[in-house]
Amino acid sequence: xxxxxxxxxxxxxxxxxxxxxxxxxxxxxxxxxxxxxxxxxxxxxxxxxxxxxxxxxxxxxxxxxxxxxxxxxxxxxxxxxxxxxxxxxxxxxxxxxxxxxxxxxxxxxxxxxxxxxxxxxxxxxxxxxxxxxxxxxxxxxxxxxxxxxxxxxxxxxxxxxxxxxxxxxxxxxxxxxxxxxxxxxxxxxxxx
Amino acid sequence: xxxxxxxxxxxxxxxxxxxxxxxxxxxxxxxxxxxxxxxxxxxxxxxxxxxxxxxxxxxxxxxxxxxxxxxxxxxxxxxxxxxxxxxxxxxxxxxxxxxxxxxxxxxxxxxxxxxxxxxxxxxxxxxxxxxxxxxxxxxxxxxxxxxxxxxxxxxxxxxxxxxxxxxxxxxxxxxxxxxxxxxxxxxxxxxxxxxxxx
Numbered sequence: 451x452x453x454x455x456x457x458x459x460x461x462x463x464x465x466x467x468x469x470x471x472x473x474x475x476x477x478x479x480x481x482x483x484x485x486x487x488x489x490x491x492x493x494x495x496x497x498x499x500x501x502x503x504x505x506x507x508x509x510x511x512x513x514x515x516x517x518x519x520x521x522x523x524x525x526x527x528x529x530x531x532x533x534x535x536x537x538x539x540x541x542x543x544x545x546x547x548x549x550x551x552x553x554x555x556x557x558x559x560x561x562x563x564x565x566x567x568x569x570x571x572x573x574x575x576x577x578x579x580x581x582x583x584x585x586x587x588x589x590x591x592x593x594x595x596x597x598x599x600x601x602x603x604x605x606x607x608x609x610x611x612x613x614x615x616x617x618x619x620x621x622x623x624x625x626x627x628x629x630x631x632x633x634x635x636x637x638x639x640x641x642x
Numbered sequence: 643x644x645x646x647x648x649x650x651x652x653x654x655x656x657x658x659x660x661x662x663x664x665x666x667x668x669x670x671x672x673x674x675x676x677x678x679x680x681x682x683x684x685x686x687x688x689x690x691x692x693x694x695x696x697x698x699x700x701x702x703x704x705x706x707x708x709x710x711x712x713x714x715x716x717x718x719x720x721x722x723x724x725x726x727x728x729x730x731x732x733x734x735x736x737x738x739x740x741x742x743x744x745x746x747x748x749x750x751x752x753x754x755x756x757x758x759x760x761x762x763x764x765x766x767x768x769x770x771x772x773x774x775x776x777x778x779x780x781x782x783x784x785x786x787x788x789x790x791x792x793x794x795x796x797x798x799x800x801x802x803x804x805x806x807x808x809x810x811x812x813x814x815x816x817x818x819x820x821x822x823x824x825x826x827x828x829x830x831x832x833x834x835x836x837x838x839x840x
Contacts, residue, residue: 453760454770470774472675479668487664508753553792561791562700569645579646583662586792594785600752601744601777 518617710808
């Protein structure tokens with residue numbers, strides 16, 4: 451049960467976004483650039499970073515939906531998503547992504563924990579400055595999204611099928627397009 | 643020394659923003675709406691929430707710049723310093739204290755917020771929108787702070803630079819850079835000469 455009067459039929463961040471469309475727009479624009487915009491990291495890799503950080507923050511809605519989006523990008527490979535959540539060092543992902551997840555894991559705790567050795571390790575596996583930048587920002591941004599979803603006490607359903615279905619849609623259409631539906635149908639809930 | 647090749651001479655988040663304008667745009671817009679657009683929370687109150695969260699995350703650049711913006715709105719830095727050291731005894735409203743308690747929990751983990759915290763804020767007159775914005779300001783500064791720290795950005799300690807930034811942020815908001823550039827565009831100055839002028 452949310453702490454404030456969020457629209458009742460929208461779980462997780464969607465209820466919060468519909469409540470306040472003004473802030474929803476830049477929140478969606480940021481995630482769209484980071485996770486779906488042009489990048490030398492694949493969409494699946496970026497969703498895995500988002501999933502991993504959300505999993506470390508124990509935000510059920512976010513790690514479920516981004517895990518589902520990641521799986522959709524990775525040919526339905528839910529096993530690798532689960533492995534990244536439990537122990538990414540054993541996952542079938544590239545050494546570069548593992549080095550980036552080390553950085554993401556530190557940012558999730560505190561940005562000051564990232565060391566030049568962490569960054570060097572990522573570079574040795576071929577990571578570029580832009581990939582390192584985006585990894586830091588994806589991890590930082592999910593520390594925001596996760597706290598937003600948890601801090602408002604949003605509904606976070608326990609329903610794999612729901613996340614799987616929605617994950618496919620977001621993977622196909624992107625964040626901004628999908629958000630337009632619920633933002634339009636609940637416009638200005640905060641001021642109503 | 644930044645972890646990646648950020649433009650030289652730009653402090654804190656402005657270096658990250660200059661490195662990646664595509665992500666800077668929504669990040670600036672979010673801060674502008676939360677901290678500068680009309681709200682039933684005053685500009686000073688919202689900057690105090692941002693300063694407080696940044697202080698708990700120990701991100702010096704964000705503490706100093708938002709503290710300076712808050713001081714600009716409030717007319718002095720006395721309240722800012724009081725909020726940073728112990729907001730319970732600071733000269734602020736009971737409502738803002740209740741909202742800062744929520745912000746403090748969000749800074750640690752959003753799941754720490756409970757119905758009693760929300761009820762306490764409501765009892766002091768906080769609206770749903772004010773509670774929403776408090777949660778999102780606190781959450782957003784957990785992002786901005788980690789971004790600034792995680793890239794290893796340059797975080798100067800010069801109070802005069804922050805005073806100038808704080809004035810810009812208080813007056814203009816967040817859509818444009820608060821860093822004054824020494825060289826004009828006509829001189830085609832390289833990024834390295836864009837040191838903040840005092």
